[in-house]
Amino acid sequence: MLRGILLLIFISGCASVPTMTDYGNAKCKPKVVDVVSAIDTLTPNTCIEPPEIVQLPTYQQLLNFPPAENMPVVAVYKFQDLTGQRKRRDSLADFSTAVTQGGTEMLIDALKTAGNGTWFRVVERAGIDNLVRERQIVRSTREEHDDNKGIQPLLFAGILLEGGIIGYDTNLETGGRGARYLGVGRSTSYRRDVVTVSLRGISVLTGEVLLNVQAKKTILSAGVGFDVFKFIDMDTELVEYEDGVAENESVTVATRAAIEAAVVGLIKQGDERGYWKIQKQTGENSE
8 A cells, every 4th residue: 555655656756747837036945034033934845045136038039139320218107907807816805916006117127128228318308307307406506506517408218108008817727736645645737827018119200109019928827736644553543744835926027027028029129120229249240
């Protein structure tokens, strides 16, 4: 009987689960850092990771993108969550949104990352009220001190970038596998979600939509569990044990990856339609 239980555990442990996206970060070594007393409640293998800069594969693609021949001036007012979805809670009302509300900041960061800052000249519009207020302070201060040096006018944009997070579809694909033998079992499960963003470029002079791209990113969640439910000692004592772990891809990181992919698509589409030109590399000119 013991041999059969061990065989069952081995077979169920081979059940395949979709592999999580590898973002290239170094694996954190199992270590407990006693920062606060609450850490004492963590398991011995809990990993406390230090803060780090998020650099996804799409980030590297943007960073290494060839520069533009002439950097276009663009403005971003807002890039919001348009899904209206809330986080799922069992039998509880939750007013937290399902996706990040920092889409505007992510888009601006992606635009300034493109070509290592050699692609877009982004003018501040999301915090325009604070900018105008600060310029008023500078102007009034110079007037008080009889400084005739004027303040430089604001740079205006030729292209307005609009869009948002337009979809967050959950449970597009779910599945799992499990087995049980004489009260001992093991199971695996997974779920696939998708986040979709839309980005468009609008001419400030005419109001015409010049460019429009959409990008999506898959979000995978996987879990594995082990349980024992068995009577022992002539069926007079019950042994019950459960154990499991789950891993979920970050929705925020997935949204950022989709936004960065949309910026890459926007650059390529603008080059194809002649709104700007990607600077040819030395190797390309020699061919």
